[in-house]
Amino acid sequence: MRILLTGAAGFLGSHLCDRLLADDHEVVGLDNFLTGSPENLSHLDSHPGFTFIRHDVTTPFPTTGKVEAVLHFASPASPSKNHPLGYPNLPIETLMAGAHGTHHCLELCQQQGARFLMASTSEVYGDPDVHPQEETYWGRVNPVGPRSMYDEAKRFAEAMTMAYHQKHGVDTHIARIFNTYGPRMQVDDGRVVPNFLSQALRNAALTVYGNGAQTRSFCYVDDLIDGLVRLLMADSHEPVNIGSPNEITIREFAELVNQLTGNQAGIVSMPDDQLGDDPQRRRPDIRRARRLLGWEPQISLEDGLARTIPYFRGKLGL
Numbered sequence: 001m002r003i004l005l006t007g008a009a010g011f012l013g014s015h016l017c018d019r020l021l022a023d024d025h026e027v028v029g030l031d032n033f034l035t036g037s038p039e040n041l042s043h044l045d046s047h048p049g050f051t052f053i054r055h056d057v058t059t060p061f062p063t064t065g066k067v068e069a070v071l072h073f074a075s076p077a078s079p080s081k082n083h084p085l086g087y088p089n090l091p092i093e094t095l096m097a098g099a100h101g102t103h104h105c106l107e108l109c110q111q112q113g114a115r116f117l118m119a120s121t122s123e124v125y126g127d128p129d130v131h132p133q134e135e136t137y138w139g140r141v142n143p144v145g146p147r148s149m150y151d152e153a154k155r156f157a158e159a160m161t162m163a164y165h166q167k168h169g170v171d172t173h174i175a176r177i178f179n180t181y182g183p184r185m186q187v188d189d190g191r192v193v194p195n196f197l198s199q200a201l202r203n204a205a206l207t208v209y210g211n212g213a214q215t216r217s218f219c220y221v222d223d224l225i226d227g228l229v230r231l232l233m234a235d236s237h238e239p240v241n242i243g244s245p246n247e248i249t250i251r252e253f254a255e256l257v258n259q260l261t262g263n264q265a266g267i268v269s270m271p272d273d274q275l276g277d278d279p280q281r282r283r284p285d286i287r288r289a290r291r292l293l294g295w296e297p298q299i300s301l302e303d304g305l306a307r308t309i310p311y312f313r314g315k316l317g318l
């Protein structure tokens, strides 16, 4: 297939480029480098199957030629209030990437008869009162809260995706992605994996927000990409959770990072998550992914971190 991928220069986007090209697809990457980096794609400069267009997806798309699939990954993704590129500091950009960006992708799909996959998120469940989260759960989201620009952008994008499927018969797919980590994350984007790995490799104490009892379930990037590719090819239009079902508290995660890196500096407790409305428990119910896609993660957290640490060492010049 010839595939258009928005957010190609980001963490997930660049790994998707690699996987789709390895599967012999042709990829047209679109990005405006808002939170991504040309460096993530530099190894593809002379790849015959890859073309890149610098473009802001919130504005009408340039001529792309015929495409058979569109994957929409362009959006700020870090909840950090302390980093200029966290979505709390890019509220309008985030809402527009979810709203206008998704609309432009779907218009293209309708015109060209292309299939569509959107990168949704576990954040559509908000701070959930159902655990683990299954796709039938509607979520607990504050529409005017500190995370609303991201959560509501993705919820709107899901609604728009379903509308194009129902009204125009577009072959749509919604991936609800849970916390994913691996090489090519920005080392300073404020998310917990980059923060903890950078701190540990510099022999600094890891900053645990709140009491550290909040949980996440971390998926290694290669596993996630495999799930996404399977979903793109699947015959289902319902949202599908893609993530790891192995839940861990943030305090346990900090201890594991210190153990794997040999960091002796320990952990420092910070007053709260600094943004507010921090989801307290997050773990995907992946029965739908198992059933529809025959997919579940294969790489343990220890193995995934061992594959990620050398990248962070390199980036930090250590």
Ligand code: NAD
Binding pocket: 006, 007, 008, 009, 010, 011, 012, 013, 030, 031, 032, 033, 034, 035, 036, 037, 055, 056, 057, 058, 072, 073, 074, 075, 076, 077, 078, 097, 101, 119, 120, 121, 122, 176, 177, 178, 179, 180, 181
């Ligand atoms: P990222 O910041 O590394 O990548 C996002 C990319 O989108 C960047 O290259 C950025 O420059 C680009 N972008 C942003 N706004 C744009 C615009 N208006 N026009 C063109 N390009 C634009 O983040 P990521 O972690 O790779 O996330 C990719 C997608 O996956 C996002 O949609 C995010 O919401 C979703 N997601 C990621 C995770 C995760 O754990 N990484 C979890 C859930 C959902």
Ligand code: UDP
Binding pocket: 078, 079, 080, 179, 190, 191, 192, 193, 195, 196, 207, 208, 209, 210, 214, 216, 250, 272, 273, 278, 279
């Ligand atoms: N967190 C933390 N220390 C940090 C960064 C994050 O304790 O230095 C916590 C944060 O409060 C949240 C979890 O780690 O409970 C995951 O945060 P992240 O920013 O990676 O993404 P989220 O899952 O909240 O979207």
